[in-house]
Amino acid sequence: MTTTSERMDYPGNIFVVAAPSGAGKSSLVKALMELDSAVQPSVSHTTRPPRGQEKHGREYFFASPPEFDALIAADGFVEWAHVHGHRYGTSKKAIEERIAQGADVILEIDFQGALQIRKTFANAVMIFILPPSWEELRSRLERRGEDSASVIELRLKNAAEEMARAGEFDFVIINELFERALFDLKAIVHAQRLRYSAQRRARADTFAALNIP
Known part of the structure; x- marks a missing residue:
């Protein structure tokens, strides 16, 4: 895995959204991108099989274990991790x-990868999504109807570990x-675009006319 910290001044932003399984990050990210076309998804690679209507190259790049191994060997991932028995990489x-082209990229990613x-x-x-309660988190996982009871218990166990480290995120x-949660997510994205460095780049003519360095 890559571990060198790089504070590069790219024109675009990277928004990293993580959450325990069932907290609703996928729905929030999807709704945000429908409202804001300037936010583009980062499509991860995974060794897990597709679910439902998922398509290769849209939700994920689905890779066999040997294909995933080859990408690791080529240092092709900024991160990769084991999550619920499968591997995911970015x-x-x-x-x-x-981001070099000025796009805002959003990564819907697991806690380890974030x-x-x-x-x-x-x-x-860094943005972390929380459920309002343990009861609601369990209910959402059960309503989803995708996992067995044992898998749901595993997801809840992992959720406890992940939420205990929510303080490592910015928002x-x-x-x-x-x-309301979608409004909050939009507000974070908008605020990032209003930072001095972003405005100076986006409105260079205005800054120059006002003699702002």
């Missing part, structure tokens, strides 16, 4: 190309009311 090259992203992209904006959103 392409460093793909992220760099997009912390690895920060080690490589020090300017990444925390409690997804109790979806519309």
Whole structure:
């Protein structure tokens, strides 16, 4: 895994969204991208099989274990991790190309991977999604209807470990009311675009006319 911290001044932003399974990060990220076309997804590689209507290259790049091993050997991932019995990885090259072009990239990623992203992209904006309660988290996992009872218990066990480290993120959103959580996520993205360095780059003519260095 890459561990060197890089504070590069890219025109685009990296938003890293992590959450315990069932907290609603996928729905929030999808809704954000539908509202804001300037936010582009980073598509991860995974060794797990597709679920439901998932398509290769859209939700994930589905790779066989040997294919995944080859990408690791080529240092193709900025991070990769074992999650619930499968491997997930994020392409460093793909992220760099997009943010170098000025795009805002959002990564919907597991907890382990999120912390690895920060080690490589020090300017990444780290966002953690929380459920409103343990009861609601369990209920969401059960309503999803994708996992056995034993898998749900494993996800809840992992959730306890992940949520205990929410303080390592820049922002925390409690997804109790979806519309409110989406508003909070949009606000974080908008605020990042209003930072001095971003505004100076985006509105260079205005800054020059006002003699702002």
